[in-house]
Amino acid sequence: MDGGPASAGHGFTDGCYLPHDAYNGAATLVSFHLLRYALFTIMLIVVGPFVFRVVAAFFDLERDFKSIVDHFDDVTGGLMYTYILFTLGNYAHTFGWVTAVFYFVGLLVYTALTWLPFMGVDIPGWRSWSKEAWLVNSAGLTLVLVGAGFHIRWASQAGILQWYLPLFVLATASVWSPVFVKWLQHYCIDNCPDGLGIERRTRWAALAIIIPRSGAIRRKYQAEEETQLAVLRERAEQYAATRATSATQQSRGSDNEGDNADYRPLSMAIGAGPVTMQRSSNVGTDILNTDTSHSTSRLNMPNEPAAQPRAITLTHSQKQEMIERKLRNRHYVNAKAGGPLPLYKYQLHLHHWQIFYILAFFTRFDQFASRACAGLVLGIFTHGHAAFGLDPLMERKHEPL
Numbered sequence: 001m002d003g004g005p006a007s008a009g010h011g012f013t014d015g016c017y018l019p020h021d022a023y024n025g026a027a028t029l030v031s032f033h034l035l036r037y038a039l040f041t042i043m044l045i046v047v048g049p050f051v052f053r054v055v056a057a058f059f060d061l062e063r064d065f066k067s068i069v070d071h072f073d074d075v076t077g078g079l080m081y082t083y084i085l086f087t088l089g090n091y092a093h094t095f096g097w098v099t100a101v102f103y104f105v106g107l108l109v110y111t112a113l114t115w116l117p118f119m120g121v122d123i124p125g126w127r128s129w130s131k132e133a134w135l136v137n138s139a140g141l142t143l144v145l146v147g148a149g150f151h152i153r154w155a156s157q158a159g160i161l162q163w164y165l166p167l168f169v170l171a172t173a174s175v176w177s178p179v180f181v182k183w184l185q186h187y188c189i190d191n192c193p194d195g196l197g198i199e200r201r202t203r204w205a206a207l208a209i210i211i212p213r214s215g216a217i218r219r220k221y222q223a224e225e226e227t228q229l230a231v232l233r234e235r236a237e238q239y240a241a242t243r244a245t246s247a248t249q250q251s252r253g254s255d256n257e258g259d260n261a262d263y264r265p266l267s268m269a270i271g272a273g274p275v276t277m278q279r280s281s282n283v284g285t286d287i288l289n290t291d292t293s294h295s296t297s298r299l300n301m302p303n304e305p306a307a308q309p310r311a312i313t314l315t316h317s318q319k320q321e322m323i324e325r326k327l328r329n330r331h332y333v334n335a336k337a338g339g340p341l342p343l344y345k346y347q348l349h350l351h352h353w354q355i356f357y358i359l360a361f362f363t364r365f366d367q368f369a370s371r372a373c374a375g376l377v378l379g380i381f382t383h384g385h386a387a388f389g390l391d392p393l394m395e396r397k398h399e400p401l
Contacts, residue, residue: 023158024366025093033092040086040095044378045078048107049386055108056387061115063387070389077390081357090364091374098371099378106379114383123350144359147373154365164362171358175350178393182346189343200327207323346394353384354393 025031056063066074086092091099113119118132129137155164356377363374384390 025090026154026158026365027160028090028093030087031090031092032087036092036095037083037086040091041079041082043100043103044082044382045075048103048379048382049074051104052107052111052383052386055111059115061111061387062120064389066389074385074389078385081390085357085360089361089374094364094366094371094374096371098368099375102372102375103379103382104375106376107382108379110380110383123352124348147363147369150369151362151365151373154367154370158365168362171361174358175354175393178348182348182394185343186345189345203327204323207326208319344396345398347397348393349391349395350393351384351388351391353381353388353390356380356384 053063055061064070086095113136116132116136118130119136121129121133152161152165155161359377360374360381363370363377365371
């Protein structure tokens with residue numbers, strides 16, 4: 001195929017980089033440039049957070065304590081977030097000194113705003129904001145809307161408005177879709193104490209298949225054991241008969257010597273009961289009376305087949321009872337034995353790092369104002385994760401119900 005990456009002048013480290021594009025890559029969904037990505041990543045997850053922590057420590061600003069592990073988690077999470085943002089946000093074409101300068105402006109100005117006494121508020125508690133907090137946040141919202149208007153105009157000029165706005169709605173789904181997820185979670189807690197039931201139904205189907213099969217296997221093994229038992233009993237009876245014949249021959253030899261007294265009981269070598277030899281007055285021959293009731297026990301024979309519990313086919317009700325009993329034994333790694341499932345109720349807590357991270361995908365144009373806006377939103381995003389971490393949108397209210 002002609003016109004491949006090599007012929008277009010693209011190397012491994014700068015795929016989808018279009019230096020001669022009229023709109024400087026604005027219409028390119030995915031772009032990458034290795035050197036700019038390295039500088040972009042270092043600024044967002046190393047230099048920027050370090051500058052904030054130093055300034056916050058100097059002025060004793062609000063922030064969470066972070067251990068070495070917390071900082072490591074921020075770095076690893078930041079690597080993922082910055083890579084996605086860089087490749088989809090067109091920073092391979094637009095990242096430069098303008099974005100870097102306004103990045104630190106946004107970071108430091110937002111840090112200064114949080115120093116104000118009335119700005120120590122969060123978004124979920126908007127009902128309790130003071131007038132000053134309302135004024136500052138309303139001014140910030142106005143600036144965001146004005147910037148959005150300019151970016152929509154530039155998207156129209158670049159001919160990408162037909163997907164620019166839908167992608168913006170899709171990106172903001174991470175903010176408004178949790179409202180439905182929260183409702184579904186609370187509905188399941190109130191109506192489905194065992195969760196959505198997908199795992200339960202899957203386990204039920206498995207047990208419905210396995211239980212009859214396990215019964216067949218038990219019957220198969222029992223038949224094999226009965227066959228082995230019959231063979232062993234046959235061999236034991238042959239052995240006992242051989243020993244009895246030998247004892248008879250010995251008794252006849254003693255009779256020829258003229259000993260007409262009754263014979264004493266003879267213990268069988270194989271553990272048979274006492275064998276009594278007596279003379280019959282009618283026919284003049286010896287009658288062999290043997291007691292072999294204990295022969296199998298001395299030979300360590302298995303129990304009689306009739307004494308073994310037989311595997312029978314389960315009735316429908318017995319099968320259902322067995323399945324329900326096994327289903328109650330839930331093997332959830334995060335659930336205590338016999339305790340409830342770890343079902344939590346949640347509350348929505350929209351963080352400023354999430355808002356400005358989404359906005360950073362759409363400041364993708366080559367205009368000076370767009371690059372400046374990119375720096376501002378990236379700086380505020382950095383303040384959020386450097387001060388408090390990449391906190392989730394939905395937070396648990398209390399312990400499991």
